Amino acid sequence: MSEIQEIVIIGGGISGLSTLAFLNKFGKKAILLEKQLEPGGVMRSKKTADHILDFGSNSAIEKNLAVRELIEFLELENEVMYASRASSKRYILKNNKLQGLKGPISIAFGGLFSWKAKFRVIKEIWIAPRMSQEDESVASFVERRLGREIVDYVFSPIISGIYAGRPEEISMKANYPKMTALEQNYGSIIKGAFGKMRESMKNKAPKEPKPSKNIFSFKNGMQQFAQSIANKYKEQIYFGAEVQKVEKYHNNYLITYRTNNETKTITSKYIISAAQAFVAKDYFSPLSQKLSLALDKIYYPPVAILNLIFNRSDIKQKLDSFGFLIPEKERKKFLGAIWSSVVFPNRTSTDKAAFTLFVGGTVNKSFVNNLEDSLAIAKAEFMQIMGISAQPLVENHKLWEKAIPQYNLEYPPIFDAIQEFEKEHPQIIISGNYYKGFATGDCIQNAKDNALKLSKLQ
Ligand SMILES: Cc1cc2nc3c(=O)[nH]c(=O)nc-3n(C[C@H](O)[C@H](O)[C@H](O)COP(=O)(O)OP(=O)(O)OC[C@H]3O[C@@H](n4cnc5c(N)ncnc54)[C@H](O)[C@@H]3O)c2cc1C
Structure with missing residues (x-):
């Protein structure tokens, strides 16, 4: 006999778990299937008598209000740790030496950039915008507008530090749409940044609450975040449940999963897929070869x-x-x-x-x-x-072995294929860090948006 559920979430990383939490907040119950025996996906922490280590994500940014909302809903305020003041400084390695960066003055007058590079940045104001609307790599955009040294000593370390990627391969359209819009709308990113500042000063509309953008973790490491959600909703989570396929079943979906060497099924009206792309490509193959082929192209x-x-x-x-x-x-x-x-x-x-x-x-x-x-x-x-x-x-x-999905130059058509699939299957929501942002804050914002959308459906 197949179990019947209204909503099933596949994957118990932060995307799936925070969707579960928000669904509960909005009055909807769901079941979450997680392959591993513990929650968190790439959030993995270990606490011993002497130390606390993180083996996956190390911290997160309160980059949107959904992050704070989730922390408060879970009553984790006293478990959160914010990054120390001492850590506000950053270093970049240049010629095998650490060059300190703290604020715009040290960037402008410190030893990280040559004078030639600094003048080249100022010249950006007079460089004509690109006519083509085609996507380009971050390296191509930044070199064109700000010069090669900025690619080598700003974007190369940032892209490898954040995405484990290379600016030559990362898509401008998928990762920095606001920067390309500044070039298109103001003719220059420097002019655009000042223009935006002037506009927001003139705009007398009441200010929306803003996220703090603080860097945070938890007293016992990042996995505590995932573990707290799992503890709160333990009756709604099946650990050791590996989803194998998803098929259409009348107006619903039939989910087949393996657990304790047994094959089981759940019939569900709605599905939120929050496992990695290289897994989802397999379980969705009975529904759409096109989606499977697209997901298979995402490079981790x-x-x-x-x-x-x-x-x-x-x-x-x-x-x-x-x-x-x-x-x-x-x-x-x-x-x-x-x-x-x-x-x-x-x-x-x-x-x-x-x-x-x-x-x-x-x-x-x-x-x-x-x-x-x-x-x-x-x-x-x-x-x-x-x-x-x-x-x-x-x-x-x-x-x-497959760490962070790359929003690279091959990514934009993949994004289109996912959107097309969601249109064909409005009862399935694609979530997870390979769609609409990979940082923890993005995963939580997407989780909230998806839970809100489902809570409004009958
Ligand atoms: C090494 C590393 C460091 C990072 N550092 C940071 C950082 O400091 N700050 C930051 O903001 N972001 C960081 N990130 C990114 C961010 O942590 C991740 O993007 C985010 O945690 C991913 O969450 P997720 O739930 O989408 O995916 P995952 O965490 O990958 O979770 C997917 C889950 O699906 C489960 N699953 C897989 N197959 C199946 C199946 N067939 N059936 C059921 N379940 C299945 C998996 O077991 C897993 O639990 C880092 C990522 C990595 C890899």
């Missing part, structure tokens, strides 16, 4: 997280920052390092310092062929940059 580069803890007394570098990012030109095995215990001081005891290194990404995707060697090289490079004289007290890693 591999990333390994390397957690290291050292004695503070063995570190020469002043610990006064969020961490550093590494431009591709610097040719290192890792993409950057978060100084985890500077950002969230409870990550280890005060006489020690915890760091999280990101290894691999699109730049170094072949590192997986030689994982142990690559991690050893990354550790040695990191120790050299930081002036660390003794081996770490704690060393742990986790490999994500």
